[in-house]
């Protein structure tokens with residue numbers, strides 16, 4: 001029996017749903033073992049981040065599990081393979097169908113539990129640091145919400161690839177973890193503006209900003225000449241003041257970026273790049289997903305509340321089977 005988390009008013013429930021009948025060409029069906037809570041799930045549940053057209057309306061942007069069936073033309077996977085996948089939706093369920101290009105084998109030496117914490121954050125980190133911002137070795141990065149699931153992946157990946165990281169987060173415990181993961185500059189956002197601290201650190205060449213709002217004007221002040229400001233979220237609001245003078249004179253670039261709404265081809269390219277550049281680092285344990293804690297999928301409500309309260313350091317997982 002296929003099951004999924006359904007949103008019934010304010011409540012979440014683990015309910016029977018329509019099983020997958022046919023696996024389309026180029027797709028893979030996965031029996032899900034683990035999925036993860038992303039900030040985007042909270043926004044989707046609140047009705048402010050609807051799934052893109054054609055995507056499942058079930059929450060969940062990533063999963064790990066075992067391949068149950070493959071569609072015509074799929075040669076990279078077979079039933080029984082342990083995999084993890086980047087999803088456009090549908091992770092809070094017992095099974096999912098996903099384009100094969102969005103699926104990767106579980107990295108060598110990893111459990112299905114650990115593998116569920118990898119796809120969304122490492123795909124987002126790779127896409128924005130090395131595709132959108134085209135970071136070169138030695139260029140410096142400012143990461144806001146650096147102890148988040150995403151932030152903990154970004155710090156490790158950037159550090160491993162030779163890009164020093166300045167981390168901002170909401171308390172000292174979080175900053176301590178950022179330090180252990182490789183960050184070399186720190187700011188506790190509960191102490192006010194980060195501008196002076198980042199300036200003293202020497203400024204940055206790229207900013208990964210999930211906050212927006214009033215952060216944009218401050219970001220601009222610490223962004224070096226030819227710097228790239230990649231906006232990936234609106235935790236601090238959608239309206240911002242931009243200093244066009246600074247933007248012009250310092251040749252700053254403001255880039256908006258979302259992973260979920262990209263085409264299957266684009267997502268496939270990101271996953272192929274992960275397999276080539278990030279999987280070897282994971283297998284060598286040079287980098288690892290940071291997992292805070294997990295709940296059974298039936299208790300998704302508690303897991304989402306924990307994330308909503310900004311308590312997590314790294315990823316929060318949901319155990320499905």
Ligand SMILES: NC(=O)c1ccc[n+]([C@@H]2O[C@H](COP(=O)([O-])OP(=O)(O)OC[C@H]3O[C@@H](n4cnc5c(N)ncnc54)[C@H](OP(=O)(O)O)[C@@H]3O)[C@@H](O)[C@H]2O)c1
Nearest residue numbers: 038039145148149150169170210232233235257258259310
């Ligand atoms: N565009 C994309 O493709 C994409 C993909 C993945 C993630 N994202 C975005 O990246 C962010 C991190 O994702 P995640 O799932 O890893 O999140 P997460 O683990 O839920 O962490 C989010 C963190 O953001 C910080 N925060 C919350 N409200 C804030 C505010 N008003 N100002 C400053 N910081 C605030 C909190 O940490 P502190 O209290 O420690 O600051 C919170 O723990 C989210 O905004 C998410 O939507 C975007």
